[in-house]
Amino acid sequence: MSQYADYSNAAATETSARQLSMLIPFYKDDPVPLARALAQQIAAAGLPAEIILFDDGEPDPELNASVAAEIDRLPAPARLLTSRRNVGRAAGRNRLASAAIGEWLLFLDADMTVSDGFLQTWLELVEGYEFDAAFGGYSADPVQQPSHHLHAALARSSDENNADVRNQIGATAFCTSNLLARSTLMRKVGFDENFTGWGWEDVDWAVRAGKQGELAHFDNPAGHSGWQSPDVLLRKFRDAAHNYARLLEKHPELASLPGAKAAQILKAIPGQSLLRGIWAMMAQTPLAPMKARTTALKLWRASWAADAIGK
Numbered sequence: 001m002s003q004y005a006d007y008s009n010a011a012a013t014e015t016s017a018r019q020l021s022m023l024i025p026f027y028k029d030d031p032v033p034l035a036r037a038l039a040q041q042i043a044a045a046g047l048p049a050e051i052i053l054f055d056d057g058e059p060d061p062e063l064n065a066s067v068a069a070e071i072d073r074l075p076a077p078a079r080l081l082t083s084r085r086n087v088g089r090a091a092g093r094n095r096l097a098s099a100a101i102g103e104w105l106l107f108l109d110a111d112m113t114v115s116d117g118f119l120q121t122w123l124e125l126v127e128g129y130e131f132d133a134a135f136g137g138y139s140a141d142p143v144q145q146p147s148h149h150l151h152a153a154l155a156r157s158s159d160e161n162n163a164d165v166r167n168q169i170g171a172t173a174f175c176t177s178n179l180l181a182r183s184t185l186m187r188k189v190g191f192d193e194n195f196t197g198w199g200w201e202d203v204d205w206a207v208r209a210g211k212q213g214e215l216a217h218f219d220n221p222a223g224h225s226g227w228q229s230p231d232v233l234l235r236k237f238r239d240a241a242h243n244y245a246r247l248l249e250k251h252p253e254l255a256s257l258p259g260a261k262a263a264q265i266l267k268a269i270p271g272q273s274l275l276r277g278i279w280a281m282m283a284q285t286p287l288a289p290m291k292a293r294t295t296a297l298k299l300w301r302a303s304w305a306a307d308a309i310g311k
Contacts, residue, residue: 004084007081022050023100025092032067033113036070050077053110057085083095090195093176100183103183105186114223125220132209134180135175137162138178140223145229151233153290171209177224182213185209185213188212198243200243241308244308244309
């Protein structure tokens with residue numbers, strides 16, 4: 001039995017060329033609203049594009065069935081790939097890339113939103129500029145729950161930059177949320193599947209891709225709405241420490257990054273791990289100043305990275 005199941009709608013069986021493949025992995029998040037919005041843009045403008053969704057293992061049968069049913073209704077070529085076991089972020093995106101037939105591959109997160117003209121703008125950028133991969137950025141969607149304010153504030157302070165700022169930063173400002181890449185580049189540079197769990201496989205990919213092709217940053221943001229509570233962020237940052245250590249081991253030149261410098265400083269402080277309880281408490285205190293909460297979250301992340309690097 002194959003590890004993957006593949007379901008396509010009627011439009012996906014047509015043999016016409018595709019300029020753009022939209023690749024959306026999901027794990028228990030519902031990708032239907034995003035897929036529907038993209039399909040409407042494809043149909044309205046007659047764009048040469050396809051949508052491929054990837055259910056990354058341990059699927060929710062009801063969600064999987066509803067996504068398959070929606071694919072049949074989409075007015076655009078669409079496929080659903082389902083993994084029978086969880087393969088992770090890097091492997092899932094590699095599987096999506098290998099299934100795509102477009103000249104350009106656009107990676108999006110299942111919980112993102114897109115504005116009218118989003119796909120048309122990407123196609124105009126492809127025609128107007130020379131590049132092999134680009135990050136379009138993202139904008140923060142409104143926060144609905146008080147417990148998500150910390151995550152939104154962290155995104156605004158660290159990730160929500162315009163193209164001018166991101167072009168100055170370079171490859172380390174890339175992420176897979178709204179990443180466009182030539183299929184030829186993806187065949188040369190896949191995601192490193194030794195990055196397990198959450199975090200940093202996108203930066204590693206961009207650093208390696210930048211040695212094989214031309215990277216660029218543009219302002220064509222997708223909305224980001226996958227906000228998470230402080231306890232989830234603390235757990236994810238703790239668990240991602242081994243990935244960060246792998247990133248620095250593969251790319252020693254990234255030791256000058258602020259997060260890497262903070263980890264090295266903490267590594268030299270005896271007993272620094274004893275401060276984690278204070279940082280975790282500060283990050284989870286709603287009445288504390290937001291600047292203090294985001295700083296505490298960053299120190300928590302650097303503390304775990306300090307333990308992981310150099311092992």
